[in-house]
Amino acid sequence: MEKILKRAIFEIESAQKIGLMTHVNGDGDAFGSLIGLQKILKELGKETLIFSSEPLLKEMEYLKNELDYNPSSRSEKIDLLIMLDVGVEKRLVCPEVYKSAKESGTRTLIIDHHAEGDMYDSVTSICRKVDVSSTSELVFWISQEMGLRLNKTIAELLLFGIETDTNFLKNPNTVNKTTYMAKSILLKYGARVKKIKESVLEGSSINNLKFLGTIVTRAKMSPDGVMATFITSNDLRRFKIDPGSSSSISNFLDQTKDAKIVLVAEQRAEDKIKVSMRSNNSNANVAEIASFFGGGGHVKAAGFEVEGDLVKMLGL
């Protein structure tokens, strides 16, 4: 791990003005590592700039006053562009910023834990480990390798990423000894796991459980162990659920021992279906399946998007 971290440290130490970027539909790990690293860089006296067109993650709003999240989507001259939690160019929140960085010879660094990606060979440096819980954990170990003490806010941002990317440390395939070590040090620095849990679970209610029950009841299992279910736009309307629940439902189904592969298809927009896959109870590489369809992710958790209308496709 040390050697991998050193590559990021070298790039950070050689730059003064640093741009940061993550993937579209940023999740807890994307925002935790993005803003967590920005704050670390600021403490190191660096000038920083976040490239994004997305609002702050809803569940992170309770930290809003401490974050000063003011992204820009316009390219600007920087010494280094850091891309976090992403290896697929198409998934970058501002792909044109990456393109212009490459054209102008700006140094580029990826910090990531994903299985598949088309940018890994084209960046200047890469700090990537696929068996680590989250990008936030990698950022944490970079800070420790640099000998830094973290303030409360940075600690909580990084723990937010670790907790949400591992389903609160319940995923045995991505949670390692290092994850528990990172968590214990982050707690010592003042991260509040209770606050993170409250904020993430705030949306849970009887209504959410009924929604979950409806989707789970619908699940069908094939003889070779593929468990599949779906979420239509009508389901989202009926239960007043925001789009984006396919990953939490696949996490839930993946906790059962029965399924070798879990597959949840969700109607995200009129003609857009998001498919989330999990394979924690088998050796199936769902990242490979996802990349076949132009998506990405990890060996045991991945997803992709296809065009179509579930109601028409399934003849509902």
Ligand SMILES: [Mn+2]
């Ligand atoms: Mn991640």
